[in-house]
Amino acid sequence: MYVDILREASKRIYENVKDLAGTKDAAGDFGIGAGGDISRNIDIVAEKTVLDYFKEIGFRCIVLGEECGEVRLSDNPEGFVIMDAIDGSANAVRGLPVFCSSLAFATGDKLSLVTDGVVTDLVNGKMYWASKNKGAFFDGKKIMVSTDESIYRMVGVNTSGAAIDLMRKLQPVFENNNHVRHFGANALEMAWFARGLLDVFIDWRGKIRVQDIAAGYIIAKEAGGILCDDNWKPLDADLSYKTRISFIAAANRKMLDDVRKQIGQSQQ
Numbered sequence: 001m002y003v004d005i006l007r008e009a010s011k012r013i014y015e016n017v018k019d020l021a022g023t024k025d026a027a028g029d030f031g032i033g034a035g036g037d038i039s040r041n042i043d044i045v046a047e048k049t050v051l052d053y054f055k056e057i058g059f060r061c062i063v064l065g066e067e068c069g070e071v072r073l074s075d076n077p078e079g080f081v082i083m084d085a086i087d088g089s090a091n092a093v094r095g096l097p098v099f100c101s102s103l104a105f106a107t108g109d110k111l112s113l114v115t116d117g118v119v120t121d122l123v124n125g126k127m128y129w130a131s132k133n134k135g136a137f138f139d140g141k142k143i144m145v146s147t148d149e150s151i152y153r154m155v156g157v158n159t160s161g162a163a164i165d166l167m168r169k170l171q172p173v174f175e176n177n178n179h180v181r182h183f184g185a186n187a188l189e190m191a192w193f194a195r196g197l198l199d200v201f202i203d204w205r206g207k208i209r210v211q212d213i214a215a216g217y218i219i220a221k222e223a224g225g226i227l228c229d230d231n232w233k234p235l236d237a238d239l240s241y242k243t244r245i246s247f248i249a250a251a252n253r254k255m256l257d258d259v260r261k262q263i264g265q266s267q268q
């Protein structure tokens with residue numbers, strides 16, 4: 001099963017980077033990667049771990065890595081592996097304990113064709129995973145998004161590098177939700193959302209890559225989350241390196257409608 005391959009690869013990433021995060025060695029600069037950011041040593045070590053493992057088991061796939069770009073491991077591939085071997089690289093380099101690996105398998109060149117995803121919290125090695133129509137799991141137990149009964153509504157908003165216009169647009173969200181959070185690792189934040197720790201997660205910056213969210217996408221969906229793009233349509237995208245996305249994940253229709261109204265307020 002694809003999810004088992006992704007889980008084993010993630011386990012190996014954890015083993016290989018757990019003592020590297022937060023050290024001087026983690027930061028080594030390897031130039032600009034395929035995703036457009038500087039590749040750090042920790043990113044390279046993690047990606048190599050996955051590629052070595054896939055070669056070892058003869059996995060016939062095309063890897064779309066955030067740093068390494070497209071790597072065709074077969075002329076007769078079974079599908080794509082969308083790899084962000086370290087999501088939250090800046091946190092990982094600084095040793096801020098919010099970073100993960102994100103591996104997804106897709107049967108074709110679209111986010112909606114993702115069938116399996118694994119997000120591993122690289123601080124403790126605990127795993128979130130999902131396969132299409134089979135549910136989402138954390139640490140061996142089935143997970144679901146939150147219900148309306150939560151005491152505090154937690155809204156994750158990615159504000160990293162947000163321009164003033166975006167902050168104005170999101171201002172009613174900040175004002176109407178007392179508990180707004182930003183942690184710096186989209187894949188892990190989506191996994192937390194799937195586990196019911198965040199009720200809503202918004203990245204409205206138009207700059208997140210598919211690598212950062214492909215595994216979180218299937219985990220959040222399988223946990224019952226609603227995922228929309230910035231036109232409030234079901235989230236989808238091609239897997240191109242040029243593609244950049246805005247999206248919202250909400251635990252239920254009411255929460256989605258609340259945030260939609262809030263974002264709408266500022267646009268009148």
Ligand code: IPD
Nearest residue numbers: 086087088089160184185186212
């Ligand atoms: C980053 C994280 C972060 C988001 C950045 C991404 P990376 O991923 O997901 O939350 O704000 O836009 O680049 O670069 O650490 O894999």
Ligand code: CA
Nearest residue numbers: 066084086087
């Ligand atoms: Ca990364």
